[in-house]
Amino acid sequence: MLTKAKMTFYQTEITRIRDTCYSNKRQIETVVGTRHYINTNFDKGLNLGLLSHMCFTSKFHLLRLFKRYYGVTPKQYLTDKRIEIAKELLRKGVNITETCFATGFESPSSFSTLFKYRVGLAPAEFQKRATFTKSA
């Protein structure tokens, strides 16, 4: 960073916001650690109890912290991650049942319903269009 005398308005604001919103290192380590754990274990049966156990906090404390720093709950974040990976797999041509279990969903029907709600297309339709776009 530049010296104080040369700092722009934005640089001053970054410093101020960092000091007021992000001064609790331990809380940040907890939520960043939780996010990384979700990123690498999205295909497993994750729940708030397990996640909070991993970082030695209570369920509701973790829920509040995660939402405060990331703006979404761990569950919403996990769903986003699973849908993102599911789209990648479907684009690669992996079939719907395999995609469903590889992304940690419990049944193809709950996967299809959620996928359609979030993406706007059922998994089969999404895959058909992705394949068509690639070959066009």
Place this chain on the structure above:
Amino acid sequence: MKVKILSVPVQDQEKALKFYTGKLGFVKKVDIPLNKDSRWLTVVSREDQDGPELLLEPSPNHFEPAKVYQNALFDAGIPYTQFNVESVQQEYDRLFGLGVEFSVKPTEMGTVKIAVFNDTCGNNIQLVEML
């Protein structure tokens, strides 16, 4: 409704196209001539070419308040637009090596890491990495 196009005001469309494709790595998507000095010009992310398009629009040259607003944001160091990257440090090293000027070096802000560079067309652009 879908988010399909986002605008970035640029002072020189040709220069912007070179910077956004040559240095940042975006890909040209649509280029339609409108009149002698304006085009409908969009670029997309190389890894998401069907995703949202970035419209490099010449508004600062045609609409005075746009120019005033752009200059004020620029002078205050404020990035109006941001792009997400896997690693801010890697992109910083790569872009710095290509001669891109940064007003904020890679800086951790709680759950994100950010950096801000000059796009040479009148804007500060922020890179963001989720930690």
